[in-house]
Amino acid sequence: MFFKGLVPKAAAFGLAVAVLSAMPGCKRAQDAEFVVGPKVKELDATLQEAVTAAVRGEFGTPSLPTTPLHADLELKEKETELRRLRHGRDLYVQQCEQCHGTSGDGNGPAAKYMYPRPRDYRAGIFKFTTTPYGAKPRRSDLLRTVDRGVSGTCMPSFRLLPKFDREAIVDYVLLLTHRGEVETRIALEAEFEEEVDSEVVPDLMDEVFTRWETAEEQEVHPLTVQPVEFSDEMVAAGKEAFLTKGCAKCHGEDGRGMTKDNLGKDAWGFATKAADLTSGHLHGGAEPIDIYRRIISGINGTPMPGFRTILQQEPESIWNLVAYVKHVAGQRRAGNVPVPGAFRKDTPESGTLDVAAVGDTAAAN
Template identity: 50%
Template sequence: MLLCCFVGCQSRTEQPDFVSSEEVENLPPELKPEVRKVLREYAGSFEQPVLLMNDGAVSKAQLKLGQAVYQKRCVQCHGVSGDGNGPVASSMYPRPRDYRKGVYKFTSTPYGSKPVRSDLIRTVTNGVRGTSMPSFKMLPPEEIEAVVDYVLALTHRGELELQIAVLADFEEEVDLELVEEESIPLLKRLWERAAGSQVVPMSPQPVFTQEHIDRGREAFLTKGCSKCHGEDGRGQTPDNLAGNLKDIWGNVTRAADLTGGMLRGGQRPIDVYRRIFSGINGTPMPGFGNAFKQEPETMWDLTAYVLHVTNSRRMGVSHLPGQGSPYIPVTEETDDATD
């Protein structure tokens, strides 16, 4: 009995827990407990995590497995609440993602959209090259699936927390009706809309030749890319060097050095295409899909050029004409494929 209690007490003190966001901490003291209570009702607790937007496919056991993987492999960087503020995060550039804004960079969906689940699976499987985000290829697929469901649970929880906090601040009370009839349906709509909106290239991928690379270089220099990435693509522009560019998480960001062999968003032609088409959410990298609607082939020329410069400096070799990989139509399945 005594031992039991002792062990119980001890594990209770070591139990990690979610921490409230800055927006909640800044509310008047009498509102905070109410906000936390409502958030717990819809988005669960650390002991009993809930996936707010769940079509029924994700079980409690799946979330608990995801949490166990997360606490073992992700928490040191991404933090217990998914705030990107784990114990080793502070010195990192770029910072680990704060999931709570619901904004993801490497999506297959249009600019400003939520990611689809397969985007997160791809990122967790492959990692983000050139950053501290490791690849988790060694994990069994069911652990990757589970941890992604848990990341989604933390994400929805964070998004709802922000909604409730903003409403509470405005209304000076927690209005349950607004939470149920506005905040949650709004979030649901955003996530559901993303599910059917993956970017499919405007024209089929050509076999890349030197002509594509040359035209891509021309477009790179004349369509605004070099303003941020520099004429040589290395990102040595005054704004970059001065640290003037910021992302929505409040951190300094730089237009990528495209020549370093370290494309974060993936190395496949379709990955580079989507980065140029959709931009990178949360960062100054704009989407160019609309700008090139009348000249869809420019999208592939730019892709060919970016792949060319990214490989040439690292390898000391250049893409031979005709060497590009064949176009693979994008389906959910091929999209999941690791590179």
């Protein structure tokens, strides 16, 4: 038998795969094809076909997914990893696909009316990371999002799934995001060269995978130690920084955010607005370190800039800002409901907000 000699965990997993594959919910993946990405669609039919074939050669299809990351594994290890990937695929189809789509394009049948929209993984851009602005997330960042969900959005928590399953799903999400990025690179190259040169494909893939690999070593640590307590003095100093360092320009003086869509589009092409910090739902997590990382590293793909350059000379300001954000975020719970009203009086008209000079936005993804 195939599993003979493997650890019990893997055997149990094999059983799970067998059971899952027999379930009707998994049928769709058997028939599905990955949707062609936007850059490929711009090419003529012959080039489209060539790009699609090259990408399929590296990443397979939804029914038989694979990844170049397994290329150097020993046969036996490769088989184990492939089974794990298919297990991740099956779970993805059951738990994620309705929102994130078969290809991870964020366009599943349930996605249309959601704000924010489910993530389109194909651009390789993720918001809630522990890495610097513009860097890829670490694997553990994706796992954390799957564990916690994104509070205040449609993204649920999957904490109740066994750890092994969550890990397998993340592997599959990584496949989809790597695939999307590689597809775009090959399409751009094809547009330029008017052919798909199979000798260049490994280099293009290398560029993508290297950035993911380096991100693993790039965890952002606070510049100063986290205070034991967030005192009223810190909240007051944080408010002062909030008003003087540019935060209020986007979030409003009271942190409620601008209710008008005056910040343009995000990296995925959807209208965006500054977060309402009083909503009680901090999307990127409510722990002080989560808030700290949002401030120092910004939020990839959105207008929220990183403030490392501006604040590294006065690192205590960052913890003060965290204190203020925590304070503002906890107000509703404390019964201090902010004054209602759909639009703020001091909201500038669409497009008039000058935020270009604020923060670290140059090193976009």
